[in-house]
Amino acid sequence: MAKVLGYRFIDSDLLIQEQEGCLLKDIIETKGTEGFRAIENQVNCNIHTKRSVIATGGSIIYCQEAMEHLRNIGVVVYIQLDYEIIKDRLGNIRQRGVVFREGQTLESLYEERCPLYEKYAHITVDGKNMGVEELMEKIVDAVKDRL
DSSP, X not given: OHHHHTOEEEEHHHHHHXXXXXXXXXXXXXXXXXXXXXXXHHXXXXXXXXXXXXXXXXXXXXXXXXXXXXXXXXXXXXXXXOHHHHHHHHOSHHHHTOOOOTTOOHHHHHHHHHHHHHHHOSEEEEOTTOOHHHHHHHHHHHHGGGO
């Protein structure tokens, strides 16, 4: 999407890893869930950019300060997908640095986060039954009046 718009691409998870000098899963392991979220909040609050597409990690949704900042600097888009699609796409979730509480399942995490994604999104795009290109076009169409 960044290429199509001629925008810069920022992956906030990579910014976190760069700042901390280790992988997300290692940050979660050493600093715990709350420690990771504090870092995630700080890094995302320090993103000051224009004409950029920012990809965030899913747990950013718990960081109210960061979400309000992202809403203020741009258009927040929630790509709505069914649980089964998310599960299939994630693969090995522990290696990806997904933040879980003790005893939490991927499905309960999905059910907990969806209302939060809806709360903070300026725009919700239904991504079911779409390929990457079609989804990207739908997002660009949805946000073009806000750019």
